[in-house]
Amino acid sequence: MNKRRIVVTGLGLVTPVGIGVKESWKNIVDGVSGITKISKFDATNFSSQIAGEVKDFDPINYLNPKEARRMDTFIQYGLVSGIEAIKDSGFEISESNAHRIGVSIGSGIGGLGLIESTNDTYDNGGPRKVSPFFIPGTIINMISGNLSIMFGLKGPNVSIVTACTTGTHSIGDAARMIGYGDADIMVAGGSEAAITELSVAGFASAKALSSRNDDPATASRPWDRDRDGFVIGEGSGVMVLEEYEHAKKRGAKIYCELVGYGMSADAYHITAPSIAGPKQSMLNAINDAGVNVDEINYINAHGTSTPLGDLNETNAIKETLGAHAYDCVINSTKSMTGHLLGGAGGIESVFTVLAVHNQISPPTINIFNQDPECDLDYVANEAREMTINAALKNNFGFGGTNGSLVFKKI
Numbered sequence: 001m002n003k004r005r006i007v008v009t010g011l012g013l014v015t016p017v018g019i020g021v022k023e024s025w026k027n028i029v030d031g032v033s034g035i036t037k038i039s040k041f042d043a044t045n046f047s048s049q050i051a052g053e054v055k056d057f058d059p060i061n062y063l064n065p066k067e068a069r070r071m072d073t074f075i076q077y078g079l080v081s082g083i084e085a086i087k088d089s090g091f092e093i094s095e096s097n098a099h100r101i102g103v104s105i106g107s108g109i110g111g112l113g114l115i116e117s118t119n120d121t122y123d124n125g126g127p128r129k130v131s132p133f134f135i136p137g138t139i140i141n142m143i144s145g146n147l148s149i150m151f152g153l154k155g156p157n158v159s160i161v162t163a164c165t166t167g168t169h170s171i172g173d174a175a176r177m178i179g180y181g182d183a184d185i186m187v188a189g190g191s192e193a194a195i196t197e198l199s200v201a202g203f204a205s206a207k208a209l210s211s212r213n214d215d216p217a218t219a220s221r222p223w224d225r226d227r228d229g230f231v232i233g234e235g236s237g238v239m240v241l242e243e244y245e246h247a248k249k250r251g252a253k254i255y256c257e258l259v260g261y262g263m264s265a266d267a268y269h270i271t272a273p274s275i276a277g278p279k280q281s282m283l284n285a286i287n288d289a290g291v292n293v294d295e296i297n298y299i300n301a302h303g304t305s306t307p308l309g310d311l312n313e314t315n316a317i318k319e320t321l322g323a324h325a326y327d328c329v330i331n332s333t334k335s336m337t338g339h340l341l342g343g344a345g346g347i348e349s350v351f352t353v354l355a356v357h358n359q360i361s362p363p364t365i366n367i368f369n370q371d372p373e374c375d376l377d378y379v380a381n382e383a384r385e386m387t388i389n390a391a392l393k394n395n396f397g398f399g400g401t402n403g404s405l406v407f408k409k410i
Contacts, residue, residue, distance in 0.1 A: 003007070003179055004178060004179050004180075004243050004244070005243065005244035005245075006175045006178050006179060006241050006242070006243060006244065006255060006257065006258045006259075006316055007092070007242055007244050007247050007252075007255070007256070007257050007258070007410065008158075008186065008239050008240065008241060008242075008254070008255040008256055008257070008258060008353050008407070009088075009089040009090075009227070009240050009241075009242045009247050009252040009253060009254055009375045010085040010086060010087075010088040010089025010090070010091075010187075010239060010240030011085055011233070011238075011239050011240075011255065011350050011353060011354070012080070012081035012082055012083065012084030012085030012086075012088065012189075012205035012236075012237070012238040012239070012350075013025075013050075013080045013081055013084070013096060013236070013237050013238075013347060013350055014054055014057065014077045014080050014191075014232050014235045014236045014237075015034065015054065015149050015233075015236075015237070015337055015347050016031055016034030016035065016052035016053060016054055016055070016234065016243075016336075016337045016338060017033075017034035017336055017337060018034075019054070019056070019057060019080070020084060020261070021088070021350070021354075022046050022327070023120065024347075025351070026353050027336070028333055028336055028337075028351060028362045029251055029360060029362050029363075029383045030361070030383070031336065031341055031362075031363045031365045031381065031382065031383065032336060033053075033134060033217040033220075033335075033336050033365060033366075034052045034053075034233070034336055034337055034338070035050055035051065035052045035216045035217055035219055035231050035233075035336075035337075035338050035381075036048060036050065036051070036053060036216050037049060037213075037216055038050060038051045038053070038195065038200070038218075039053060039250060040053065040195050040196070041196070041197050045201065046200055046201065046204055047204045047209070047211050047315070048203070048204045048209035048210060048211050048213070048229070048231075048232075049163030049213040049229055050201060050210065050213055050216040050219050051195045051200070051230075051231060051232050051233065051234070051275070051338060052220075052231055052232070052233030052234065052235075052336075052337045052338030052339075052340070053195060053233075053234060054077065054193075054234055054235050055121075057076075057077075057080075059071075059073075059076040059080070060081065061248070061274055062076075062077060062080045063080070063081075067146075070131070070133035070136070070137050071111070071113075071114075071137050071142070071146070072111030072112075072113055072114040072137050072138050072193065073113055073114075073144050073193035073234075074107050074109075074110060074111060074113075074143070074191050074192055074194070074234075074236075074343075075111070075137070075142050075146060075191070076193075077191045077193055077214035078105050078107070078143035078147070078189070078190075078191035078236045078238065079146055079147055079150070079190075079233070079237055080236070081189065081191070081235075081236040081237060081238040082103070082147045082189070082236075082238045082345070083147075083150075084238075085187060085238040085240050086151060086187060086318035088155075088240070088253075089185075089240035089242070089252065089253075090252065090253070091185055091240070091242070091250065091252070093152055093153065097184070098152050098153060098154040098155070099154040099155055100155055100175070100181060100183055100184040101153045101154070101155045101180070101184065101185040101186070101187075102145075102148075102153060102155030102156035102157055102158075102177065102178070102185070102186050102187070103144040103147050103148050103153055103155075103156070103157050103158075103186070103187045103188070104128065104156065104158050104159070104160065104170045104174040104186055104187070104188040104189075104216045105143040105144050105147065105159060105169070105187065105188060105189050105190065105191060105236075105238060106140060106143075106159045106160040106161055106162075106166040106167065106169070106170045106172060106190050106191075106342060107140045107143070107159070107166060107190060107191050107192055107342040107343070108136060108141060108161060108162070108163050108164060108166045108190075108194075108341040108342025108343075108397070109142040109192060109194045109199065109341060109342060110161075111137060111138025111140075111199060112138075112193075112194050112196050112199055113194075113196045114134070114137055114138045114195055114205060114219070115138055115216065116132055116196055116198055117196065118130060118131070118134050118138075140159050140161055141149045141157075141159035143159065143191055144157050144158060145157065146160050146393050147187065151188070154279070155182070155183040155185075155186070156174075156177050156182055156183055156186070157357035157403070157405055158173070158266060159200075159380040160173060160373070161342070161396055162342075162397050162399075162401045162403070163341070163342065163397030163398040163399060163401060164302070164330065164339070164341050164342065164344055164345075164395055164396065164397035164398065165348075165395045165396060165397035165402060165403040166190045166341075166343075166345060166397070166400045167189055167237060167340075167343055167344060167345025167346030167347070167348070167349060168190075168192025168343060168345030168349060168393065168394075168395040168403035168404070168405060169263065169345070169401075169403045170188050170189060170190055170345070170346070171189060171239065171241070171258070171345065171346075171405060172190035172261035172262075172263070172403060172405055173188075173261075174186035174187075174241055175188075175229050175230050175241055175258050176222065176260055176261065176328075178241055178242070178243050180262065183266055184190075184238060184243045184246045185241070185242045185243070185246070186240070186241045186242075187238060187239075187240055187241075188238065188239060188240075188241055189199075189237050189238035189343075189345075189349070190236065190237065190270060190334070190338050190342045190343045190344070190345050190346030190352070191235070191236035191237075191238075191342070191343045191346060192233075192234055192235070192236070192344075193234045193235075193341035194232065194234065194341055195223045195232055195233075195234050196280065198352065199232070199307045200232060200260065203232060206271070207208075207229070208229055208230060208271075208306065209229045209230060209231065210227075210228050210229040210230065210231050210305065211228060211229070212228060216231075217366075218236075218365075218366045218368075219231050219298060219366075220305045220334055220335045220336070220339075220366060221305055221331035221340055221365075221366035221367065222301070222304065222305045222310050222331070222333060222334060222366075223301040223303070223310050223314070223364065223367060223370060223371055223376075223378050224305075224366060224367050224368055224369060224370060224371060225369040225370065225371045225372075226368070226369060227305045227306065227307060227310065228305075228307070228372075229306055229307075229335075229365060230304040230305050230306055230309075230334070230338065230339040231305070231338035231369040231387055232338055232339060232341070233334070233337045233338030233339055233340045233341075233343075233344075234340060234342055234343065235337070235340055235347055235370055236343050236346055236347070237343065237345075237347030237348070237350040237351075238346060238350075239348060239349065239350055239352065239353065241258060244257070251392065253265070254410055255353050255354070255356070255357045256262060256356040256357055256407045256408060256409055257297060257407065257408045257409075257410045258406070258407055258408075258410055259288075259289040259290065259291070259315065259390075259404060259406050259407070259408045260285040260286060260287070260288040260289025260291070260404075260405065260406030261279045261285055261403075261404070261405055261406075262280075262282060262283065262284025262285030262286070262287070262288055262402075262403070262404040262405075263282075263284060263289055263401075263402060263403055263404075264277050264278070264280035264281040264282060264284060264402045265277060265280075265399075265400050265401060265402065266396060266400030266401075266402070267400060268318045268400050269400065270399055270400070271398055272308065273308065273309055273313075273396060273400070274312070274400070275312060275315050275316045275319060277374075277396070277400055277402050278302075278313060278316035278320075278394065278396055278402050278404075279316045279319045280310070280322045280397075280402070281394070281403060281404045282316070282317070282320040282392060282394065282404045283286035284404070284405050285392065285404035285405060286320075286392070286404075286406060287408035288406070289390070289408070290376075291318065291390050291406065291408075293321045293322065293324055294321075294324040294327075295389065295390050296321065296324070296328055296390050296391070296392050297328065297329065297388045297389055297390060297391065298328065298329045298330075298331075298352075298355060298356075298361055298386070298388045298390075298391040298392070299317065299328060299329070299330045299331075299392045299393075299394065300331060300332075300333065300348050300349075300351060300352040300355065300392070300393045300394070301313055301317075301332050302331025302332075302334075302344075302395050302396050303330075303331070303334055303335070303364070304332075304339050305332070305334060305339075309396075310371070310374055311371070311373055311374055313394065313396070314373070314374045314376055317330065317376065318376075325376055326376060326377070327377075328377070328406065329361050329377050329379055329384065329386060330364075330376050330377060330378050330379070331361055331362055331363060331364045331378060331379040332351065332364045332378070333347075333348055333351050333362055334348075334365075335363075335364045335365045335366050336362075336365055344395055345395040345403065347391050348393060348395070349405060349407075352393045352405070352407055353407055355388055355391060356388050356391050356407050356408070356409050357409075358388065359385060359387060359388055359409075360383055360384065360385050360386065360388075361379050361383060361384045361386055361388070362379070362383050363379050363381050363383050363384075364378045364379055364380060364381070365381055367381055369379040376401075378380040388409065389408065389409050390406060390407070390408045391406070391407045392404060392405070392406055392410070393405040393406075393407065
């Protein structure tokens with residue numbers, strides 16, 4: 001069958017640097033850090049006391065107050081960014097087309113905050129004190145479920161869970177559903193709200209988190225010689241994907257085209273990365289896009305600020321692009337947002353789309369002493385206007401699961 005073309009027609013964001021696309025994008029381009037001391041709980045006894053928290057978010061400003069109180073925060077974030085993306089896209093839903101519009105929004109961890117608080121409720125009051133809305137308020141598919149109910153979307157309704165690759169896989173699989181004719185429009189992305197005591201304790205125990213507690217804004221420093229781990233973040237990024245002719249017929253605003261999607265597995269280790277897995281993911285996406293490696297102008301990298309991960313991704317990019325790696329511009333927006341786990345691919349894919357649409361690469365902030373082994377162009381500290389005809393987006397997750405997307409100017 002002929003491959004159907006897929007374009008991006010709507011965007012939505014809830015991030016540590018802003019609520020909404022306009023505020024988030026401005027701050028990302030300006031190099032504003034959203035990382036501060038943790039305020040969601042008392043982190044005094046934790047080795048890592050910093051996070052990329054969403055600021056000034058009140059769900060009742062966006063959602064039905066009664067329903068919002070029954071949802072974990074990750075669902076609230078996902079719904080708010082999904083609503084923004086749908087409104088931005090401007091598509092109309094009717095009885096005749098509802099079955100052609102679907103949702104694919106996932107999360108890596110889901111409702112851990114509500115699980116923790118409900119466990120306290122159970123310990124203090126027993127089973128009768130547990131809310132009947134506990135399960136639907138915490139399970140991962142309820143972003144897609146609630147959004148489909150809210151708008152009457154009767155097409156594919158799925159939620160992917162692949163750790164830190166969740167958002168990227170959700171978008172890529174949604175594109176495949178359009179490509180194979182299962183839908184004409186898909187609302188896709190990722191969301192996470194895992195800045196909780198158990199989550200931070202678990203990542204800290206694994207020595208994965210930065211402990212630069214005295215200077216939160218500079219703690220996430222991908223490719224810097226002194227990077228010491230990632231900073232946990234939260235939020236959601238969602239985009240509307242649409243079949244090209246369908247979008248053109250209704251006169252939709254088109255940000256760019258999604259032309260390639262690749263996946264792979266390291267088959268190596270549950271947390272430590274390999275070079276071969278990310279390389280294969282990138283090559284699969286580039287091949288699917290039908291472009292040459294030297295046509296990739298820009299990469300929004302996974303770039304977590306971990307000593308091993310950043311070097312591994314740098315080497316994987318070199319093996320994928322060859323000599324062209326030194327001509328390609330690479331950045332990590334995690335330097336400003338922290339690492340959103342399952343939401344990372346959602347917000348970072350939206351940032352990649354905006355980079356292509358606006359022809360500008362956001363900076364990687366906090367590169368004070370670039371690691372000599374990480375010797376590529378990481379757009380250190382200042383945004384750069386540039387030609388971006390084709391952009392690559394990477395995310396890699398625990399368990400060795402990898403995903404890459406290619407977006408192209410249209």
